[in-house]
Amino acid sequence: MSRPPASPPLDEREMAAWHALIRSHARVVRRLEAELESEQGLTLQAYEVLAHLSESPERRLRMSDLAALVVLSPSGLTRLVDQLAADGLVERARCATDARVVYAALTEKGFERLQGAYPVHLRGVRRHLIDHLTPRQLAAIAEALGPLGVDCPTAS
Amino acid sequence: MSRPPASPPLDEREMAAWHALIRSHARVVRRLEAELESEQGLTLQAYEVLAHLSESPERRLRMSDLAALVVLSPSGLTRLVDQLAADGLVERARCATDARVVYAALTEKGFERLQGAYPVHLRGVRRHLIDHLTPRQLAAIAEALGPLGVDCPTAS
DNA sequence: AGAAGGTCTTTGCTTGCGCAAGTATTCCGG
DNA sequence: CCGGAATACTTGCGCAAGCAAAGACCTTCT
Numbered sequence: 001m002s003r004p005p006a007s008p009p010l011d012e013r014e015m016a017a018w019h020a021l022i023r024s025h026a027r028v029v030r031r032l033e034a035e036l037e038s039e040q041g042l043t044l045q046a047y048e049v050l051a052h053l054s055e056s057p058e059r060r061l062r063m064s065d066l067a068a069l070v071v072l073s074p075s076g077l078t079r080l081v082d083q084l085a086a087d088g089l090v091e092r093a094r095c096a097t098d099a100r101v102v103y104a105a106l107t108e109k110g111f112e113r114l115q116g117a118y119p120v121h122l123r124g125v126r127r128h129l130i131d132h133l134t135p136r137q138l139a140a141i142a143e144a145l146g147p148l149g150v151d152c153p154t155a156s
Numbered sequence: 157m158s159r160p161p162a163s164p165p166l167d168e169r170e171m172a173a174w175h176a177l178i179r180s181h182a183r184v185v186r187r188l189e190a191e192l193e194s195e196q197g198l199t200l201q202a203y204e205v206l207a208h209l210s211e212s213p214e215r216r217l218r219m220s221d222l223a224a225l226v227v228l229s230p231s232g233l234t235r236l237v238d239q240l241a242a243d244g245l246v247e248r249a250r251c252a253t254d255a256r257v258v259y260a261a262l263t264e265k266g267f268e269r270l271q272g273a274y275p276v277h278l279r280g281v282r283r284h285l286i287d288h289l290t291p292r293q294l295a296a297i298a299e300a301l302g303p304l305g306v307d308c309p310t311a312s
Numbered sequence: 313a314g315a316a317g318g319t320c321t322t323t324g325c326t327t328g329c330g331c332a333a334g335t336a337t338t339c340c341g342g
Numbered sequence: 343c344c345g346g347a348a349t350a351c352t353t354g355c356g357c358a359a360g361c362a363a364a365g366a367c368c369t370t371c372t
């Protein structure tokens with residue numbers, strides 16, 4: 001009945017970092033989402049899907065890669081793409097060489113929609129996050145947290 | 157027809173910081189939540205409610221203050237406390253001097269539950285977040301993001 | 313007092329999203 | 343070439359959570 005070794009409790013710095021991460025994220029995202037939703041009728045997740053697509057070669061991505069990029073479950077992405085497709089912002093395309101995979105492709109309409117939403121998103125990110133941080137802090141965050149958000153993006 | 161002045165686009169550092177924040181948060185929280193849920197049957201939000209209560213004077217907090225602490229909408233907190241109360245982990249108590257306010261108070265059973273979940277949560281925070289960061293990075297994150305998660309906790 | 317207006321919490325309704333199971337397709341050992 | 347395992351996506355279902363409105367209560371002004 002040996003129990004797994006207990007971790008040492010969080011010291012003050014560790015506690016502060018952990019809380020800062022979840023609290024700040026929640027607040028920033030909540031505000032950003034509210035603005036994007038009310039001014040442009042787009043979810044933050046939807047925006048990010050469009051944004052990722054627009055930055056990809058041929059403006060399309062495999063469903064599974066896209067899911068990893070926006071950190072959404074497969075089923076979650078399916079529904080989201082369903083909606084975006086219903087709005088004509090995205091199109092599904094089957095892969096020619098592997099009939100299992102589906103590409104989500106940004107339509108022209110989707111691209112225009114993204115361009116419309118871009119300023120709102122940009123302003124929000126600045127107002128709610130970046131304006132509160134110094135360049136040094138920005139660099140520190142990117143360096144510290146960046147690696148935590150990575151997992152091999154189907155390097156096949 | 158003058159449009160509001162557009163913000164300058166995000167440079168690479170800003171972009172990296174923003175993405176790092178949302179991606180890392182999503183991944184860390186997702187994993188932590190899965191562990192806590194499967195091993196202890198507690199949502200992360202539920203855990204944090206219990207944790208905040210246990211650290212408060214008399215182990216109780218006003219609903220609205222608690223909502224701010226865990227960054228949840230008022231209605232969201234009501235439902236969550238409903239469940240916790242149904243499980244006997246928390247009790248509601250009306251305030252004697254102002255009948256509008258309700259306190260959520262940690263029960264003995266709730267405290268024990270929290271103690272049981274604590275090691276799992278602790279291990280998760282270490283494994284998924286803290287172990288990947290240096291002390292300097294921890295300090296930088298706390299300092300940079302800490303202020304973003306604050307709003308006057310009813311200093312009445 | 314009484315009414316008007318603000319504050320705190322709770323309900324009605326709706327949506328987003330994860331897990332588990334299902335379907336379609338590809339890959340691989342025999 | 344066939345059958346089993348693996349992969350990629352999609353549906354069934356349930357739960358968590360937000361908004362808007364309602365209900366309960368305090369405060370203040372007339």
